[in-house]
Amino acid sequence: MMPQYEVALADFAEGISAWRMWGRLGWQEIKRRYRRTVIGPFWTTLSLGVFIVVLGIVWAQLWRQDPKAYLPFLCAGMLAWTMVAGIITEGCMAFVAGEGLIKQLRFPHSILSCSVAWRNLVVFLHNLVIFAAIAVYAGVPVTPASLLVVPGLVLVWVNGVWVATVLGMACARFRDVQQVITSVLQISMFVTPIFFTPDQLGPRFEGFVDFNVLFHYVDIVRSPLLGRAPATWSWTVTIAGTILGWGFTLWAYGRYRGRLPYWL
Amino acid sequence: MALIVVEDVTVDFPIYGFQKSFRKEIFVRAIGGLIRREGRNSSRVTVQALENVSLKLGDGDRLGILGANGAGKSTLLRVLAGVYAPTAGRVLIEGRVSPLFNTSPGLDMDDTGYENIWTCGLFLGMTREEIAGKMAEIADFTELGDYLALPVRTYSTGMLARLGFAIATAIDPEILLLDEGLGAGDARFAERAKKRVDALVERSNVLVLASHSEGLIHSMCNRAVLLHGGRVVTAGGVEEVIEAYRRMNAAG
DSSP states (O other): OOOHHHHHHHHHHHHHHOHHHHHHHHHHHHHHHTTTOSSTTHHHHHHHHHHHHHHHHHHHHHTTOOHHHHHHHHHHHHHHHHHHHHHHHHHHTHHHHTHHHHTTOOOOTHHHHHHHHHHHHHHHHHHHHHHHHHHHHHTOOOOGGGGGHHHHHHHHHHHHHHHHHHHHHHHHHOTTHHHHHHHHHHHHHHHSTTSSOGGGGOHHHHGGGGGOHHHHHHHHHHHHHTTOOOOHHHHHHHHHHHHHHHHHHHHHHHHHGGGHHHHO | OOEEEEEEEEEEEEEOSHHHHHHHHHHHHOSSSEEEEESGGGOEEEEEEEEEEEEEEETTOEEEEEOOTTSSHHHHHHHHTTSSOOSEEEEEEESOEEEESSSSTTOOTTSBHHHHHHHHHHHTTOOHHHHHHHHHHHHHHHTOGGGGGSBGGGSOHHHHHHHHHHHHTTOOOSEEEEESOOOOSSHHHHHHHHHHHHHHHHTOSEEEEEOSOHHHHHHHOSEEEEEETTEEEEEEOHHHHHHHHHHHHHHO
């Protein structure tokens, strides 16, 4: 177990630069899911759109909020959450699903994790159509801060790659992990301020949101969409997450990459 | 310039979840390997697929690996392909390795023939320029004509085999790894297929072929090893190793 970091770094460098490969894999996977359907990937968009509009109108009533303020907030939050949660759940299957390839060929396995993150980013971009429609209806302002959505998405992708790598390995070795992750995510969706704003939690619980890592990854995409700059704390948490996450991933991947084919 | 050095390589397969389907896993992984228990309370079960295997191959070598089912032939090929990192020992490989265990990695039944040539070609290590340059030749060899523009799920088994074969044999390998040779299609096609495999082998620097067919090894190789229970029993010239293989089979 000698130069572990170098092995991991080389694999990621080679994997990430093979963008044609993961770009193609991600894209094919999306196409595959909607083969022979008329509107293709827009099926997710459609169902998500209906969900957001119906839920948005009802909950705006329940909580006595202005639909024109609540709908864009809910929509931007749901889109970002769908992407983040999608990367996490599909990341669990990154290597298990690639078993056929991993056992046949020598290639940078990180291509598979890049493809998971990329695929979910593409789905997010499809779903932006919903937000565009709602933004026009509600008159969401386009400000210079809106441009921050680009670094936000880049940051989500960069983190998505390590998350998919780590979870992909964990799930290849311990098949229970995926079940755990799925249940935790289901609950997190209701705990993370997506359906409500953090200040609605009241002074006693508001502070807990600061420790919810998922919230910050949602926020760096959601706030720019709403024309606001994300909080400094959100940038801090997500950038720290990137550094710590990658550090851990390079260690773990360097150590266990060789074992991965044996686990599958 | 291609070089393969394998020194004292041992491969142990861990068996996970053996309580559920222990027998099944054993049969899938290795029939004939050595089953061992390791660790506290013997809770870890491993199957030893290769034990202290050493090899050295250079340009012009055509190595045949003989052995019964579960002797470790495929595992050895996968070690050479860089799929399995050996549990112990050292592997040094210089040169581009082309493993043709599955002639069409990444094949998607819903994609067209042309699209699959792209995907499989990329997975087999071809660059975009290479694929583009060889597209016409591959398409021509498959004799599929306009079918290439249709999803491959509309193909017959033979047509699919021909497509996979044409893609796989289009590569320019330095080190070519073959499991049980390559075959495709009907009798008329078989003649052309043989020529194509010969040409592929001809332009690769090193060939490693695993098979239990003496004839295949005899016709394609100039060196051979005989594996049994994950160990090299005999190594040397083709005739000599085939003779040892026959004796082993006769002894049961």
